[in-house]
Amino acid sequence: SQQGEEDPQALSIQEGENATMNCSYKTSINNLQWYRQNSGRGLVHLILIRSNEREKHSGRLRVTLDTSKKSSSLLITASRAADTASYFCATDTNDYKLSFGAGTTVTVRA
Amino acid sequence: DARVTQTPRHKVTEMGQEVTMRCQPILGHNTVFWYRQTMMQGLELLAYFRNRAPLDDSGMPKDRFSAEMPDATLATLKIQPSEPRDSAVYFCASGVMDRGNEQFFGPGTRLTVL
Numbered sequence: 001s002q003q004g005e006e007d008p009q010a011l012s013i014q015e016g017e018n019a020t021m022n023c024s025y026k027t028s029i030n031n032l033q034w035y036r037q038n039s040g041r042g043l044v045h046l047i048l049i050r051s052n053e054r055e056k057h058s059g060r061l062r063v064t065l066d067t068s069k070k071s072s073s074l075l076i077t078a079s080r081a082a083d084t085a086s087y088f089c090a091t092d093t094n095d096y097k098l099s100f101g102a103g104t105t106v107t108v109r110a
Numbered sequence: 111d112a113r114v115t116q117t118p119r120h121k122v123t124e125m126g127q128e129v130t131m132r133c134q135p136i137l138g139h140n141t142v143f144w145y146r147q148t149m150m151q152g153l154e155l156l157a158y159f160r161n162r163a164p165l166d167d168s169g170m171p172k173d174r175f176s177a178e179m180p181d182a183t184l185a186t187l188k189i190q191p192s193e194p195r196d197s198a199v200y201f202c203a204s205g206v207m208d209r210g211n212e213q214f215f216g217p218g219t220r221l222t223v224l
Contacts, residue, residue, distance in 0.1 A: 030211075031211070033211075033212065035215075041217060041218075042114075042201055042203075042215030042216050042217050042218050043153075043201070043203075043213075043215040044215070045212045045213065045214065048212055088153070092211045096141065096158070096160070096165070096207050096211055097143075097155055097158065097166065098143075098155075098211065098213060099155075100152065100153040101152075102152045103152065
């Protein structure tokens with residue numbers, strides 16, 4: 001079953017703009033991860049944020065986590081055409097499994 | 111450049127035939143996961159192994175699916191007999207449980223059952 005739900009389902013932006021997507025989940029977590037999937041490829045791990053962290057950066061990525069609201073956001077700054085992909089949040093509870101959301105499809109227009 | 115490999119990359123078969131998908135996890139990873147991805151259901155966890163022992167296969171239709179790890183370098187997912195509703199992309203992923211559970215995904219096997 002999917003615990004994480006991403007919002008929006010799809011996002012279209014101009015190159016250079018920022019892209020923000022959100023993830024909500026239902027139960028307590030150990031950590032939350034974001035993955036990217038390019039068309040026809042496997043998922044690629046982007047960033048992991050632990051339950052005791054509130055914000056994390058990696059290059060042009062910024063992730064926030066609000067455990068009181070059970071939500072996370074992923075911000076991609078200064079988007080590029082190569083950022084066109086689907087983005088998934090995944091929650092890690094106590095049983096080592098990851099529960100993936102349905103994903104946000106991001107299209108960056110040149 | 112360590113990566114998860116999967117074979118075959120594409121498979122077209124007829125209903126009722128046996129399908130075997132193979133995965134080579136990254137050397138040193140002790141956890142292997144099998145996922146299925148479809149447009150309708152998204153990414154579903156089918157089964158996973160830790161140190162080659164099956165931990166959970168509750169996501170798998172038991173009557174036709176089976177997953178094994180004959181050794182640390184090979185994981186297999188078998189469907190027998192296959193049905194059209196099994197058409198999907200099957201991903202294998204591996205990781206090390208005590209490092210935050212980041213998973214490394216293979217390129218997937220695209221299965222079409224006619």
